[in-house]
Amino acid sequence: MSNYLIAIDQGTSSSRTVVFDARAQVVGSAQQEFTQEYPQPGWVEHDPEEIWDSVVAVTRSALKRSAISGNEVAAIGITNQRETTLVWDRDSGHCIHHAIVWQDRRTAAYCAELQAKGFEDSVIAKTGLRLDPYFSATKIAWILDHVDGAKDLALAGRLAFGTVDCFLLWRLTGGRVHATDATNAARTLLFNIHTQQWDEDLLRMFSIPQSILPEVRDCAANFGGTDKGLFGSEIPIAGIAGDQHAALIGQAGFENGMTKSTYGTGCFVMANTGKSPIRSKNKLLTTVAYRLDGETTYALEGSIFVAGSAIQWLRDRLKVIDDAASSEKIAEATGIVDHVHLVPAFAGLGAPYWDPNARAAIMGMSRDTGIDEIVTATLQAIAYQTVDLNNAMIDDGLSASLIRVDGGMVTNNWFLQFLADMLNVIVDRPVNVESTALGAAFVAGLQSGVFDTTDEIGKIWQLDRQFASTMGADRRVELYRGWRDAVARVRSAS
Ligand code: ADP
Numbered sequence: 001m002s003n004y005l006i007a008i009d010q011g012t013s014s015s016r017t018v019v020f021d022a023r024a025q026v027v028g029s030a031q032q033e034f035t036q037e038y039p040q041p042g043w044v045e046h047d048p049e050e051i052w053d054s055v056v057a058v059t060r061s062a063l064k065r066s067a068i069s070g071n072e073v074a075a076i077g078i079t080n081q082r083e084t085t086l087v088w089d090r091d092s093g094h095c096i097h098h099a100i101v102w103q104d105r106r107t108a109a110y111c112a113e114l115q116a117k118g119f120e121d122s123v124i125a126k127t128g129l130r131l132d133p134y135f136s137a138t139k140i141a142w143i144l145d146h147v148d149g150a151k152d153l154a155l156a157g158r159l160a161f162g163t164v165d166c167f168l169l170w171r172l173t174g175g176r177v178h179a180t181d182a183t184n185a186a187r188t189l190l191f192n193i194h195t196q197q198w199d200e201d202l203l204r205m206f207s208i209p210q211s212i213l214p215e216v217r218d219c220a221a222n223f224g225g226t227d228k229g230l231f232g233s234e235i236p237i238a239g240i241a242g243d244q245h246a247a248l249i250g251q252a253g254f255e256n257g258m259t260k261s262t263y264g265t266g267c268f269v270m271a272n273t274g275k276s277p278i279r280s281k282n283k284l285l286t287t288v289a290y291r292l293d294g295e296t297t298y299a300l301e302g303s304i305f306v307a308g309s310a311i312q313w314l315r316d317r318l319k320v321i322d323d324a325a326s327s328e329k330i331a332e333a334t335g336i337v338d339h340v341h342l343v344p345a346f347a348g349l350g351a352p353y354w355d356p357n358a359r360a361a362i363m364g365m366s367r368d369t370g371i372d373e374i375v376t377a378t379l380q381a382i383a384y385q386t387v388d389l390n391n392a393m394i395d396d397g398l399s400a401s402l403i404r405v406d407g408g409m410v411t412n413n414w415f416l417q418f419l420a421d422m423l424n425v426i427v428d429r430p431v432n433v434e435s436t437a438l439g440a441a442f443v444a445g446l447q448s449g450v451f452d453t454t455d456e457i458g459k460i461w462q463l464d465r466q467f468a469s470t471m472g473a474d475r476r477v478e479l480y481r482g483w484r485d486a487v488a489r490v491r492s493a494s
Pocket of ligand 1: 011013263264265266307310312324325326328407408409411412
């Protein structure tokens, strides 16, 4: 019976494909990094052909390693780096410019101009996002403005826009399907999350013709089949979700109030807010958690720019640890550091501060502060930033009693214990910490009948270890006060 599921996880630094069986156990996987291009300071691009080639290569090799053929696969689910923008010619199938990556800041001045014209309020009201270069709309506008003849081609209906999922779908189906899902659409700055439609006012504001936009479908939907030549037989593509949304699904976060926090390079917290979108008072984003059976579930999201990358900084720049895992042993031996605070604002501060000009610092050092204290303070900083986000969510009316964590950092038990201590909520680590790929497989499995309901998925989710606070309230308050003082000192003057 064909009940294997393939998750294509197209991330910012690598493409990965994981083959799951019908009990969501990993059967095989393959991963490949690709080139990051930095044509100018603040610009980040990917070569679309390299993205495509890497996805085909890892999918073929994951199938091979799993010793299964394409006709044993029930369906493919796609999850992807969000907001990254591609525009291609519908006739040739070739992109007219490199992909502009979510991190790219080239449209900062354009965003400031639109803000000055007073547009931000309506953008937030319609999209739940902010007028920031991060999201796709100003990147599309930039491509149409800067590529020779692009505007005319777009007006003639010759061009197609897509986030990475949509581009991959187009290619996988041999150019037959131009569609995306509601979670990816919700990150473009062009999609009204309340009406679940592309918004004409927003399209006008950014001078983007409607003809270039894909059709928006549920996360679990019929997205067409792969070209037979690619994987030996036609495989249905049955699910799409942006990476953070897929992680929430992979964590079986289907109930109102369920929260997941992903600790990779950065950290993304997403809380399911049920059928009602909550507008944040604290600069968190409102987004579509997922859309199933035509019903939209909303989420509140906060991001921390630097999480695991601070550990990489200790390893690669300070050269004080040999590998990321040794941070755990050092922190265990050192114990909680009370007075040293490292604020990892290497790229400014994300939610709830949104201070692009803040810069990193280590504060509170004394003569006996050494490498061990700095390493431990770095782990602590990532937990304090999660508390910042959690407090913002509480202030917005959410109060999670439990969070589910995933991503590369969560193998670190010391970190998770300190996180539970500081949050004073239960922290659950699942057996499979690769929630993103799992989420893509889950949506594809729902559509293809491998799973019947989200309840069934909830039962598949397996706890590995639970962390609960053992810290007294006074100490928690004192430590957090120290962190807030340190943050106040690195904030930019504006
Ligand atoms: P991404 O998907 O963003 O590439 P991953 O989920 O693979 O990231 O996580 C990798 C990150 O986790 C790296 O930044 C690394 O420094 C960090 N990391 C991995 N293991 C540990 C550990 N045991 N303790 C602390 N950080 C870790």
